[in-house]
Structures are given as structure tokens and as C-alpha cells.
């Protein structure tokens with residue numbers, strides 16, 4: 001029985017330590033293997049599915065990506081009721097944990113009769129750091 005929960009614990013610990021990053025099943029597989037665990041993809045998927053059912057992780061796919069990504073649901077952060085911003089370059093996740101979220105949801109319901117499913121929605125874009133990096137490059141190119 002202990003053996004069964006070992007992989008699950010590893011995965012949960014990994015996501016908790018990288019709470020603002022997303023990971024695919026194969027990323028987890030590679031990291032577990034690198035950590036000396038003998039595991040196969042089926043076990044990784046099974047554990048990820050279970051953690052998703054238990055609301056420890058959130059799984060989503062963005063347009064143009066064919067593999068699911070998993071993200072840690074920070075306890076107490078109520079990730080099901082706010083939107084998430086995802087940097088399409090570095091994969092960073094930003095929790096839009098703002099008071100405005102209720103207003104946005106209400107507005108969308110009133111205006112369009114549409115209920116936003118925050119748990120399955122993510123807004124893609126570029127984070128501040130990645131924007132600065134591309135600004136740097138632009139700057140250098142101009143001055144070069």
C-alpha cells in the first residue's frame with residue numbers, strides 16, 4: 001500500500017514546489033525518472049488523473065497544444081473561481097485572484113448570458129519577464 005502512494009506523493013510535492021509552473025505528463029515522467037524512481041507513463045497518467053479528481057491539480061489544454069497541462073491548485077486560493085493567465089513562452093501561471101473577477105463574471109452573465117468556467121479556462125499571453133526579454137532583444141538589434 002505504501003508503494004502505491006509513493007508516486008502520488010512525489011507528484012503532489014513536485015507541483016506544490018513549482019506552484020506557478022505547468023507540467024505535462026511526460027515532463028513529470030522525465031523528472032521522476034531523473035529522481036531515480038522506476039515508473040511508466042501509464043502510472044504517471046493514472047496518478048495525475050487521480051490528483052485532478054481530488055482537485056489537487058487542474059488540467060487544461062490551450063489552442064494549438066495537443067497535450068494536457070497540469071497545474072497545482074493552491075489550497076485556499078479557490079482556483080475554480082478565478083481566471084489564470086498563462087505565459088505561452090515560459091509556461092508561468094498567474095492567478096488572477098482579484099476582486100474584479102466577480103464583476104467580470106457578472107458582467108459576462110448579464111451581457112452575454114454566458115457563465116465562465118474558470119476551472120477550464122486560461123488566458124494565453126506573455127508574462128512581464130518574457131516581454132522584457134523580447135524588448136531587450138529588440139533594443140539590441142536597433143543599437144547593433
Ligand SMILES: [Zn+2]
Pocket residue numbers: 074077078079080082084095096
Ligand atoms: Zn488560481
Ligand SMILES: [Zn+2]
Pocket residue numbers: 087088089090091092126127128129130131
Ligand atoms: Zn514568461
